[in-house]
Amino acid sequence: KAGVTQTPRYLIKTRGQQVTLSCSPISGHRSVSWYQQTPGQGLQFLFEYFSETQRNKGNFPGRFSGRQFSNSRSEMNVSTLELGDSALYLCASSAVLTGDSYNEQFFGPGTRLTVL
């Protein structure tokens, strides 16, 4: 089974621009979560989508948004980029199961965003 894919893998933008990142979950997984990873703050939860609906949101400003499509693919958008948005953005997919596999999240390779 193919893993989580993310595009693009690397991105360089300048302050004030906006960016859209894409994530395709593992086939059959309907939940997609997004995380930001920086050396100072570590891995932080951005938001989670299930069946095209945002179910949970982390503590990030409104400049960070996302959506999910009917095929479970997801995009996240960051508007008005700031230098501090430079980070590795990770997407994770999950099958909504019970028992021993409940909530296991599998990460994609990430998109490395650099804001100049």
Next chain:
Amino acid sequence: QKEVEQNSGPLSVPEGAIASLNCTYSDRGSQSFFWYRQYSGKSPELIMSIYSNGDKEDGRFTAQLNKASQYVSLLIRDSQPSDSATYLCAVNMYSGGGADGLTFGKGTHLIIQP
């Protein structure tokens, strides 16, 4: 505010020994616990999940959970140089359906000395 605490290390362990990684969490309602391994420049890889008090073994890995003490640990037996990585503890709370946001610790950097 959910918090997950880990010793940042580095934790240095000789090859063949047992590596012991620890994690505490603040949210008593947490129900799902995970260990991820992250090599430098790579994304986190899930290695263990645990949901009930006690031990769960998978190959050389054993996860231990004590909800009363809000403590979860990972033991790696017969440590190999390829186990050298950052180990991330992640916790989430069931809120009625599906995958909620994981709260991660900052990770423990493990070094296996040949």
